[in-house]
Amino acid sequence: xxxxxxxxAGRTFDVACQDGEEHYLHSAAAMLDxxxxxxxxxxxxxxxxxxxxxxxxxxxxxxxxxxDRVRTLEAEMDEARDYVEKLNAQPAPDPIRVEVPVVPAHVxxxxxxxxxxxxxxxxxxxxx
Numbered sequence: 001x002x003x004x005x006x007x008x009a010g011r012t013f014d015v016a017c018q019d020g021e022e023h024y025l026h027s028a029a030a031m032l033d034x035x036x037x038x039x040x041x042x043x044x045x046x047x048x049x050x051x052x053x054x055x056x057x058x059x060x061x062x063x064x065x066x067x068d069r070v071r072t073l074e075a076e077m078d079e080a081r082d083y084v085e086k087l088n089a090q091p092a093p094d095p096i097r098v099e100v101p102v103v104p105a106h107v108x109x110x111x112x113x114x115x116x117x118x119x120x121x122x123x124x125x126x127x128x
Contacts, residue, residue: 035059036051036052
């Protein structure tokens with residue numbers, strides 16, 4: 001079992017941990033060190049046990065706040081998931097029928113005849 005040396009608020013501690021978990025121990029110690037330094041800056045020098053207790057309580061308070069936030073977000077995700085499932089369970093709406101008006105054949109023939117007459121007149125005017 002490896003022995004790891006950690007420093008909390010300038011004080012050195014030797015701690016044992018499982019093989020491969022040294023990184024996690026250093027990470028946890030760094031978080032505890034931040035809180036302990038906060039205490040030292042605000043209160044001054046504290047007995048070791050009190051400093052560790054207070055720093056641990058501050059981390060526990062932060063953790064409790066984060067756990068509350070996670071529970072809130074999980075509840076919101078569950079509501080969103082339920083809403084999506086409800087939407088997926090509904091049948092698709094009937095397609096909307098769109099009717100496009102069609103120009104009657106006699107109108108297009110009339111326009112074609114007018115265009116032909118206009119071109120014929122234009123040809124006559126050009127010829128004169």
